[in-house]
Amino acid sequence: MTERNDDKWLTLPAPAKLNLFLHITGRRADGYHNLQTLFQFLDYGDELSFRVRDDSELTLSPAIDDVPFEDNLIIKAARLLQSRATGKTPGADIQLKKILPMGGGLGGGSSDAATTLLALNHLWQLNLSLDELADMGLALGADVPVFIRGEAAFAEGVGEVLTPVPELDEPWFLVVCPQVHVNTAKIFSHEGLTRDTEVINIRTALRQGGRNDCQQVVTMLYPEIGKALNLLNKFSFAKMTGTGACIFSSFGSETEARQVSDQLPAEYVAFVAKGTNLSTTHKVLFRPS
Numbered sequence: 147m148t149e150r151n152d153d154k155w156l157t158l159p160a161p162a163k164l165n166l167f168l169h170i171t172g173r174r175a176d177g178y179h180n181l182q183t184l185f186q187f188l189d190y191g192d193e194l195s196f197r198v199r200d201d202s203e204l205t206l207s208p209a210i211d212d213v214p215f216e217d218n219l220i221i222k223a224a225r226l227l228q229s230r231a232t233g234k235t236p237g238a239d240i241q242l243k244k245i246l247p248m249g250g251g252l253g254g255g256s257s258d259a260a261t262t263l264l265a266l267n268h269l270w271q272l273n274l275s276l277d278e279l280a281d282m283g284l285a286l287g288a289d290v291p292v293f294i295r296g297e298a299a300f301a302e303g304v305g306e307v308l309t310p311v312p313e314l315d316e317p318w319f320l321v322v323c324p325q326v327h328v329n330t331a332k333i334f335s336h337e338g339l340t341r342d343t344e345v346i347n348i349r350t351a352l353r354q355g356g357r358n359d360c361q362q363v364v365t366m367l368y369p370e371i372g373k374a375l376n377l378l379n380k381f382s383f384a385k386m387t388g389t390g391a392c393i394f395s396s397f398g399s400e401t402e403a404r405q406v407s408d409q410l411p412a413e414y415v416a417f418v419a420k421g422t423n424l425s426t427t428h429k430v431l432f433r434p435s
């Protein structure tokens with residue numbers, strides 16, 4: 147665990163996720179969609195530092211532009227945990243290094259929320275189980291539970307029914323981030339969205355993978371993403387993660403991924419990262435070397 151000895155800061159990663167495929171298999175009565183997806187983490191993401199306060203205040207620095215304090219998923223997660231404390235309400239100072247693009251399909255907000263739940267549960271000594279934290283996290287976003295569990299997983303339901311898949315290949319990924327913000331709710335409410343993909347079992351999912359059912363609608367609404375897909379496809383098969391905007395290709399080595407990255411036009415924002423079956427948050431918090 148990275149603990150700054152000077153004044154008791156706990157520093158933890160909040161990694162990105164990729165949806166290696168994303169099938170939409172139906173729509174529920176409440177409007178949410180049933181999915182089948184394969185989540186893997188990246189060794190790349192945001193970083194959060196936490197320090198317990200003597201009072202019940204929460205602080206966050208720096209703030210994220212355009213995200214009001216109480217709307218920030220980090221603060222929402224901390225408030226949820228405060229409500230579970232017995233006795234005096236605990237407080238914390240939180241620092242955020244925001245690296246992941248917002249609305250990119252990399253799950254940055256959900257990952258920040260999960261890291262906050264894990265960190266403050268530890269620092270405030272609440273002793274909530276991962277099951278309890280995952281349940282609480284689901285109220286903040288469909289992707290929070292997989293970050294709480296920290297294991298690459300085949301996900302069903304709205305993303306909360308998780309079967310760990312610890313033996314996926316861990317390739318290198320080139321992730322390209324078109325500079326558009328995709329509105330998830332807009333994609334899920336689009337009439338042209340494929341919502342009837344056949345349900346598959348986990349063996350089939352792992353053997354043959356799948357596509358991203360949101361890709362067609364997203365590329366129609368945001369042509370920049372289609373353009374980026376066409377370009378990356380010239381080098382290696384490319385797919386979108388989540389509801390976009392980011393797209394990715396996998397490679398056998400970091401060198402190959404960087405060689406392709408170097409050939410992209412300068413205006414493309416991209417990064418290279420390794421896929422990981424155990425989230426870096428869990429590696430630091432639970433399995434320090």
Ligand SMILES: C[C@@](CO)(OP(=O)(O)O)[C@H](O)COP(=O)(O)OP(=O)(O)OC[C@H]1O[C@@H](n2ccc(N)nc2=O)[C@H](O)[C@@H]1O
Pocket residue numbers: 165168177178179180181183250251252253256286287288289290303304305330331334387388389390
């Ligand atoms: C589809 C995924 C795959 O990872 O895409 P990304 O957001 O990561 O791109 C996620 O499950 C998204 O999770 P998250 O971003 O937390 O979505 P939420 O805030 O829970 O939902 C935003 C809105 O999308 C719609 N929504 C979301 C998830 C889902 N399974 N069905 C839906 O219909 C709902 O209208 C909801 O109000």
Ligand SMILES: Nc1ncnc2c1ncn2[C@@H]1O[C@H](COP(=O)(O)OP(=O)(O)O)[C@@H](O)[C@H]1O
Pocket residue numbers: 210213217218219220247248249250251252253254255256258259388389390391
């Ligand atoms: N800590 C946070 N980091 C990122 N986004 C946040 C955060 N808190 C709230 N949000 C809101 O959540 C939205 C989705 O963010 P994000 O999780 O990055 O997208 P995605 O699910 O597409 O990867 C943002 O547009 C922003 O308004």
